[in-house]
Every structure is written in C-alpha cells, then in structure tokens.
Amino acid sequence: MKVFSKFKKIKNSIFNGKKVRHIGIDLGTANTIIYIKEEGIKIDEPSYISRNNKTERVDKIGELAKKIAGKEPKYIDIIRPLKNGVISNYEATLNMLEGFFEEIRDDAITNDSVLVCIPSGVTQVERRSVFNVVLDAGAKEVNLVEEPIAAAIGSGIDIFEPKAHLVVNVGAGTTEISFISSGGDSNSKSIRIAGDHFDQDIVEYVKDEYGIIIGKKTAETLKIKSNLSETDDEKFEIRGIDTITYLPKSVEIKVDVVNKAIIYKINLIIDSIKQALEEIAPEISADIYETGIYLSGGGARIKLLKKRIEEAFNLNVTVVEEPRHAVIKGLSIILDDFNKYTNLIISDHTEY
Ligand SMILES: Nc1ncnc2c1ncn2[C@@H]1O[C@H](COP(=O)(O)OP(=O)(O)OP(=O)(O)O)[C@@H](O)[C@H]1O
Ligand SMILES: [Mg+2]
Incomplete structure (x- = not known):
C-alpha cells in the first residue's frame, strides 16, 4: 500500500516524462497573482493589458499597462480582461496570461499543472472559459477551486x-x-x-459634490489612501477636470467624503x-x-x-x-497537500 502511494506520488509529479511544476493562479478582476509551489509568489500584477490597435499586437501587460491607463495614445487600447470576477475578453485574458507565463518560463520544466480559483456563482460557460484560457496559455493540466474556499483556507x-x-x-x-x-x-x-463599484461611486460623488471629473484610477488611489490613513482628518488632493470650465482642477478630499460616496x-x-x-x-x-x-x-x-x-x-x-493574498495563500496550501483537498477540486473530468 505504502509502495503504491509512493508510486502514485512519483507518477503525479512526472507528466509525459517531464517534471511537473505546480502553479496556483488567482485570476482576479483587479489583480493576477501567480504562485509556484516551493518557490513562492512570482507574479502579483494588475489584470491589465494594452494593445496596439493598428498592429493588433500586445503592447504591455500588468503594472506597465495600468500605469498608462487613462493616458494612452489613440493607437493603444487599454483592456481589463476580467469584469465582475469573470473573463469578459477571452483573447485579452489569454494574451495577459501568456505574457505572465513568459515571465516565469523555465525551459527545463515545460509541464505546468495549474490550480485556478473561480467565483462561486459562475455559469458553466464562464467556468469552461477559465479552463480553456489557462490551457491555451500553455498549461498541461488545469484544476479549479472556488474562490471562497481558497480564501477560507x-x-x-x-x-x-x-x-x-x-x-x-x-x-x-x-x-x-x-x-x-x-x-x-x-x-x-x-x-x-x-472595489470597482466603490471607485465608480467615488467618481460620481466628487463630480456632483465638488464639480470635478476624475478618472477611475484616481478614485481608486483616493479610496486606498483614505483607508490606510490613521486619522479621519487627513486630506488627500485629487486632480481632474472642472465640470464648468473644463480646465484642470485640484480639490482636497477628507476620509469622510470617501465614506459618504461608498456607503x-x-x-x-x-x-x-x-x-x-x-x-x-x-x-x-x-x-x-x-x-x-x-x-x-x-x-x-x-x-x-x-x-x-x-x-x-x-x-x-x-x-x-494580508487580505489581498488570502486566496493565493489558500491555493498554495492546497497545492502543498493536494490529496487532502481533492473533494473541493473541479477538474476537467468533473461533470458539468
Ligand atoms: N487599502 C485598501 N483600501 C481599500 N481598498 C483596497 C485597498 N487595497 C486594495 N483595495 C481594493 O481591493 C480591490 C482588489 O482586491 P483583490 O485583489 O482581492 O481583487 P480581485 O481578486 O482582483 O477581484 P475579484 O476577486 O473580484 O475578481 C481593488 O478594488 C482595490 O482598489
Ligand atoms: Mg479575488
């Protein structure tokens, strides 16, 4: 029995004669985090991609693409490939994952077995889409687990x-x-x-109350800074467009304004x-x-x-x-002791 389980273990770590690399991916609306077993978190970047609309080529991915969002030239499209927790643009998600996989490429190990999380309420089509995109990006095997389970672990x-x-x-x-x-x-x-919906409400609130049009990235920065602030009196400068003159404008915002916007x-x-x-x-x-x-x-x-x-x-x-890392931490714990969690894994063979 012991010998058999040992054999099974060895078999599991060898895939087509090559050693398997076990990877966890938290494919989030805002952030994509990639963990490699026994190595740690290798990618933690915004889920963004920029594409040249003349050549159809990928321009930038992750942090670099988010940096230019809202300031991009006409020939560049900024895409957030996921919306409300699910893939809304398959090709852009694929391009983004291919880019991240390229960054963690290891020529000696070509077989990746990937565990990805999905929101609990997704449809079969949305779930299938996650399977396919990770396979298309180069993984040899894909398993899924529901995000709240990973978050709990x-x-x-x-x-x-x-x-x-x-x-x-x-x-x-x-x-x-x-x-x-x-x-x-x-x-x-x-x-x-x-979070995205809070940002949108902040944009609308400051427009109505302060006559300033700000971008969503500015709204997000304001939300994050105000929640990291130690006091309620701290003020944060936001810049945007004056709703009447359409000229650049700056306003100072207090924590309670953010709270009013998101309540x-x-x-x-x-x-x-x-x-x-x-x-x-x-x-x-x-x-x-x-x-x-x-x-x-x-x-x-x-x-x-x-x-x-x-x-x-x-x-x-x-x-x-570290609440933002709870899900990837959960995936890493599952990867460390996969057999213990098999009942929670949705594999390609699981009935749809
Ligand atoms: N200090 C902070 N205060 C408030 N909000 C924050 C803070 N840090 C991050 N956020 C928000 O948390 C959200 C990102 O969280 P997270 O990375 O868990 O989302 P995700 O996994 O990409 O999304 P989802 O699970 O919905 O697909 C963003 O909306 C971001 O603005
Ligand atoms: Mg998430």
Whole structure:
C-alpha cells in the first residue's frame, strides 16, 4: 500500500516524462497573482493589458499597462480582461496570461499543472472559459477551486473542522459571502458589488459634490489612501477636470467624503450578508455567533465596511492577515497537500 502511494506520488509529479511544476493562479478582476509551489509568489500584477490597435499586437501587460491607463495614445487600447470576477475578453485574458507565463518560463520544466480559483456563482460557460484560457496559455493540466474556499483556507480557517465560519471576500468585481464548515461550503452567495463599484461611486460623488471629473484610477488611489490613513482628518488632493470650465482642477478630499460616496454600496453588501445569515440552518448560525465574520480580499481593508458589519450584526469581525493574498495563500496550501483537498477540486473530468 505504502509502495503504491509512493508510486502514485512519483507518477503525479512526472507528466509525459517531464517534471511537473505546480502553479496556483488567482485570476482576479483587479489583480493576477501567480504562485509556484516551493518557490513562492512570482507574479502579483494588475489584470491589465494594452494593445496596439493598428498592429493588433500586445503592447504591455500588468503594472506597465495600468500605469498608462487613462493616458494612452489613440493607437493603444487599454483592456481589463476580467469584469465582475469573470473573463469578459477571452483573447485579452489569454494574451495577459501568456505574457505572465513568459515571465516565469523555465525551459527545463515545460509541464505546468495549474490550480485556478473561480467565483462561486459562475455559469458553466464562464467556468469552461477559465479552463480553456489557462490551457491555451500553455498549461498541461488545469484544476479549479472556488474562490471562497481558497480564501477560507488562506485565512487560516481549518475548513474540515465541524464548525462553521463565515468568510466575506471583497475583491474588485465580486463579493463572495460563504459559510464554510466540515470540508466545504454549505451556502455561498456571490454578488457583483466590490472595489470597482466603490471607485465608480467615488467618481460620481466628487463630480456632483465638488464639480470635478476624475478618472477611475484616481478614485481608486483616493479610496486606498483614505483607508490606510490613521486619522479621519487627513486630506488627500485629487486632480481632474472642472465640470464648468473644463480646465484642470485640484480639490482636497477628507476620509469622510470617501465614506459618504461608498456607503450605499457598503449597505448593499450588508443587506446581502443579512440575507445569507437569515437563510442558514440554526446550527450554522450558532457557530457563527462564536466564530464571527472573516473579511478577506483587497476590499477587506475598507474600515467603514468592518465598522458597518460590526454595527449591523453585533458579531466579531476579523480582517485576515494580508487580505489581498488570502486566496493565493489558500491555493498554495492546497497545492502543498493536494490529496487532502481533492473533494473541493473541479477538474476537467468533473461533470458539468
Ligand atoms: N487599502 C485598501 N483600501 C481599500 N481598498 C483596497 C485597498 N487595497 C486594495 N483595495 C481594493 O481591493 C480591490 C482588489 O482586491 P483583490 O485583489 O482581492 O481583487 P480581485 O481578486 O482582483 O477581484 P475579484 O476577486 O473580484 O475578481 C481593488 O478594488 C482595490 O482598489
Ligand atoms: Mg479575488
């Protein structure tokens, strides 16, 4: 038996006679993070690509493409290949992944087995699209796992424990609300309200209240800076276009302005958590009373979100360590002990 399992292990790590490299990818709306087993995080870049629309060639990917977004010349198109957690532009996603794969290329090891996360509420077509794009980008094998499961594992939760935990992962495109217990999720809700939608609301709020048109990147920077600020009195300068004169304009914004701009969407997330809590079984509810709510994803850093959840439910809220990396950390833990998590893996052979 022992010999057999050893053989299986060796067989698993050899693919067509070549050593397999195990890779985890958090293919997010805002960020793509790539982890290589036994090496660590190799890519952590914005999910952006720029393309020359005259030659149809890829111009830049990741950080470099995001840097020029909003300032690009006419012959360049800036594309965010994912929207609301799913692939919205297949070719651009493929080009972006090919670019990242090129950066981590290792000629000695050509067979990559990739584990990718997907939001819990995706359709079969959206799921198939993730399989195909990673295969097209050069992977030899692709497995999927739901993002909230990975987020829970990466948040340090023992998902096999018969005790329920509520994980709320706030990304850029989706917020996943999931009850995890006894080795899987018992109930998951995925809503398309997250960081990108906050940015959009900030753009609209400052336009109405301060007569300034700002870009989404400026709105995002303002949101991040104001949430990293230690005090509520700190002011942040934003620059854009005056809505009346159409000339360049600068305005100073305080933290509470950002909070006013995003409170509506924050409350929608609160409503969804409330709905989810109302739908679960009493035993799960009893556990949540003890374990509270775990916040992960980049949006977990929004202080108003934590405060409003605490106020609304009177539950303990834990913002997990390095919330933006919770999912990739979860993928790395699964890759380290793949057999333990096989029930949670959606493979190419899984029935659709
Ligand atoms: N300090 C911060 N304060 C507020 N928001 C932040 C902070 N840091 C990052 N964010 C926001 O978090 C979001 C990115 O989070 P994350 O990387 O988890 O998303 P993603 O995985 O790419 O998206 P999704 O899971 O929805 O596909 C962005 O909207 C970003 O603006
Ligand atoms: Mg995410």
